[in-house]
Amino acid sequence: MSASPRPLRIGMIGCGNISAQYLASFPSLPDVELVAVADLDASRAEAVASEHEGVRALSVDELIADPDVDTVLNLTIPASHAEVDRRAIAAGKNVYAEKPFAVETADGAAVLEAARAAGVLVGSAPDTVLGTGTQTARAAIDEGLIGAPIAATATMLTPGHERWHPNPDFYYVPGGGPLLDMGPYYVHALVTLLGPVDAVVGAASRTRSERTIGSGPRAGEVIPVSTDTHVSGILVHSSGVLSTLVMSFDAVATSIHPIEIHGSAGSLAVPDPNRFDGDVALHRLGGEGWETLPVSAGYVDASRGIGLQDMALRGADLRASGALGQHALEVMNAVLASSRSGSRVEVASSCERPQAVPLTDVKG
Known part of the structure; x- marks a missing residue:
């Protein structure tokens, strides 16, 4: 069609x-x-x-x-x-x-x-990933501003969605947890920035068997936890880049950038992939610190x-294709499978790295 x-x-x-x-x-x-x-x-x-x-x-x-x-x-x-x-x-x-x-x-x-x-x-x-945040970072990578990409980190730490969501049950059953709930933002961004993933190694833990709803008409109600709530993974991209993923509903906060891409000529700070915009910063080899890059790509004011x-x-x-969504799903489930087996898991599917979005204002 x-x-x-x-x-x-x-x-x-x-x-x-x-x-x-x-x-x-x-x-x-x-x-x-x-x-x-x-x-x-x-x-x-x-x-x-x-x-x-x-x-x-x-x-x-x-x-x-x-x-x-x-x-x-x-x-x-x-x-x-x-x-x-x-x-x-x-x-x-x-x-x-x-x-x-x-x-x-x-x-x-x-x-x-x-x-x-x-x-x-x-x-x-x-x-x-179609907004100006991820796409400006994508343009910086494609323009060679960090040289050859070598590694990436993607980090999301929060004490858990039950603190604010009035009906958080589905976050704590299979299909939820920090990886399947928040991980798609980060994995979609990593694939958009660095291409598909060939294999993963994972580890996971579950620190609590219950959570207490903190808001809404069910505030104070205790719900069970039946999925892992802290997950770490190493993603081996087809390009050879190694990405380290940390997704948690158990930790409190972090001071590092949500995503960082490290290359032979510089490092790139990518904004929160749960947002459409945000500053992209570059630290060049031999440079004196982080410099904010001008917005250069992506759908402007997207939501x-x-x-x-x-x-x-x-x-x-x-x-934002089904093929990308399916590849990200397989990557995340492979991380969980690896955490159970203790072994590296190959990712059978692949997808094309999505085409870049030029700077575009859909509102004209």
Whole structure:
């Protein structure tokens, strides 16, 4: 399927916390139109529809079958991503899934195979990598400002999402945890910056068996933990670059840059990949310190949903692709498998390093 000659007509399934960010973005995306919403809690879908002109509240089945919806935005919980995607694909819809692409690697692969057979498009969050932060760093690497890339670090430390999220249960079951929840931002960024991954070595731990909800109507409720909450991994990129990944729901804070790329001629500080923008800093070999680079690439003032805009403009060449999401999923699951086996794990899938985004203002 090629780029759409008209706006992608979006049906959004899932009206939870993350949906608010997409809803705020849609008015600024000229080639994307939200036409319908659905949620297992019908009242949430009805509330969204009542606040957005031209948007209808439907059941999940109705939305997937609706002829006015050509693309399903899947904002369900991670455990439902692959199932909802397959149902939408079977109905002839494009799909764009929130991260992670799926929980099990085989389920994500099945989504891609179904999409190939049906001739529809598949996209995957996070699309933060399309913003000016990651893309300016990508341009610096491509221009040779750090010489030959050698190594990278990607670090995310937080005491846990239960402190602020009113319903954090899914963060502490398989498919959640710091790696599958926050790791996609970092792995998508590392692949965008340095290319695909061939193999990994991982280690993981779980320091607590319970968590206490800290906000909302369930504040004080204790929930069980059934997934690892501190994960470290070494990623061996096809290029030979070694990336070190640390994702934690157990630690308190860190003072290092979220991502650092180290090369033969310099080091690059990359902003938080959970954001679309942020300063990129370069420390040159023989230089006197960090210098902030001017913004030189990426979608300007981007926000959640820019991946859908990119899908509408580029069709099968979309950058936040299902292939990238699936590769990142396999990399993360390989890290977890390695942590259990104590052995290096090869990554079977690969993907093209997504094409760079030139400095682009979608608002004109």
